Amino acid sequence: xxxxxxxxxxxxxxxxxxxxxxxxxxxxxxxxxxxxxxxxxxxxxxxxxxxxxxxxxxxxxxxxxxxxxxxxxxxxxxxxxxxxxxxxxxxxxxxxxxxxxxxxxxxxxxxxxxxxxxxxxxxxxxxxxxxxxxxxxxxxxxxxxxxxxxxxxxxxxxxxxxxxxxxxxxxxxxxxxxxxxxxxxxxxxxxxxxxxxxxxxxxxxxxxxxxxxxxxxxxxxxxxxxxxxxxxxxxxxxxxxxxxxxxxxxxxxxxxxxxxxxxxxxxxxxxxxxxxxxxxxxxxx
Numbered sequence: 001x002x003x004x005x006x007x008x009x010x011x012x013x014x015x016x017x018x019x020x021x022x023x024x025x026x027x028x029x030x031x032x033x034x035x036x037x038x039x040x041x042x043x044x045x046x047x048x049x050x051x052x053x054x055x056x057x058x059x060x061x062x063x064x065x066x067x068x069x070x071x072x073x074x075x076x077x078x079x080x081x082x083x084x085x086x087x088x089x090x091x092x093x094x095x096x097x098x099x100x101x102x103x104x105x106x107x108x109x110x111x112x113x114x115x116x117x118x119x120x121x122x123x124x125x126x127x128x129x130x131x132x133x134x135x136x137x138x139x140x141x142x143x144x145x146x147x148x149x150x151x152x153x154x155x156x157x158x159x160x161x162x163x164x165x166x167x168x169x170x171x172x173x174x175x176x177x178x179x180x181x182x183x184x185x186x187x188x189x190x191x192x193x194x195x196x197x198x199x200x201x202x203x204x205x206x207x208x209x210x211x212x213x214x215x216x217x218x219x220x221x222x223x224x225x226x227x228x229x230x231x232x233x234x235x236x237x238x239x240x241x242x243x244x245x246x247x248x249x250x251x252x253x254x255x256x257x258x259x260x261x262x263x264x265x266x267x268x269x270x271x272x273x274x275x276x277x278x279x280x281x282x283x284x285x
Contacts, residue, residue: 004125006262007108009251010118013075015101016082018091025135025211028096036210041232046139046208047273047282050234053090054141054271054282057134060084061143062285064104064132070124070150074106077130078117085134093133093140093211100255105131105144110262112240112248113202114255124150127160129267133211140211142236143283144269155243156264159196163241163266166190170219170237171272174229174279181225184218187239199240199265201248202257206235207271231274234282238269 018024027033042050064081082103085092092103100116107115107129108122115129122128131144146160166187173186183204191198198220206215218225219239244263250256259265272279 004109004123006110007120007258009253009256010120012101012116012118016079016095016103018086018095022086022089022091023136023138024091025093025097027098027211032098033211036213038209038213040206040213040215040234041230042208042234042273047232047234049137049139050141050208050271050273051282052141053134053136053139054143055285056085056088056090056136057132057141057143058283058285060134061104061130061132061145064130065145065147068122068128068147068149070122072122074108074115074117074120074122077106078102078104081130081132090134090136093135093142097211105129107131107267109264110258112199112242112257112259112265113267114257116253116255122149125152126150127152127156127264127266131269139209140207141283142207142211142269142271144238144267146266146268159241159243159264160266162190162194162196163239164268166239166241167237167268167270170239171270171279171281174272174274176229176231176274176276178229179225180217180227180229181222183237184225185221188220191241197242197244197246199242199246199248202240204236204238204269206233208234229274231276233274234271236269236271238267240265240267
């Protein structure tokens with residue numbers, strides 16, 4: 001594995017502004033969102049709105065990812081994604097969600113998820129996960145991917161490649177009538193082939209007009225995930241695989257989650273709608 005030194009928190013830039021004409025999610029300015037009480041199966045109108053939100057989120061992530069290179073700060077990646085979403089009439093869903101201060105999550109190397117963009121400078125050999133969610137038309141679209149920064153060691157590169165494959169296999173396993181634990185079963189069985197850890201305490205989730213609807217999508221084979229998959233359900237799958245343990249520590253910022261053994265971790269995510277035939281990806285650029 002790469003011999004990079006471990007990450008430390010950087011300096012936060014001032015909060016970025018969102019034009020006043022862009023609709024905000026209801027949780028902005030509140031300590032927590034209002035609990036979702038609606039259905040997990042969505043109308044055709046909601047699904048099409050989510051496709052728009054998902055496309056903007058995917059394109060914003062792509063624009064930010066173009067800048068990934070040694071010497072670039074994670075805050076600069078946040079700026080690009082923020083401006084892209086605002087320019088396309090979307091609100092960055094993470095901005096102000098439970099007090100989160102930025103418009104994307106940037107999780108580098110040993111950071112499992114929810115890394116806050118700041119003055120941290122990317123280094124040659126880093127792996128960088130970007131997690132971008134857009135809110136437009138009253139709904140959210142959520143996606144993430146892990147990128148290579150410069151020349152990355154083989155062990156890390158394979159982790160990234162195989163985590164992407166784990167997501168792809170999980171998406172193919174989505175079929176109406178199956179229990180939602182099929183998703184975690186597929187991911188965990190694939191990850192075990194390479195001795196990877198599968199993060200348990202951070203999961204996929206239902207998504208629609210609510211950023212997190214309450215539906216939980218584990219990435220391991222949970223006996224409790226017995227919800228039956230139905231056409232029209234919308235949720236994310238976002239496996240987090242590690243080179244070591246699935247256990248974690250959290251930084252004092254209350255957001256940044258790092259592997260307990262500080263080994264590297266990768267993640268990929270799409271928002272999906274269940275169809276009669278399987279799953280349709282809503283977060284395509």
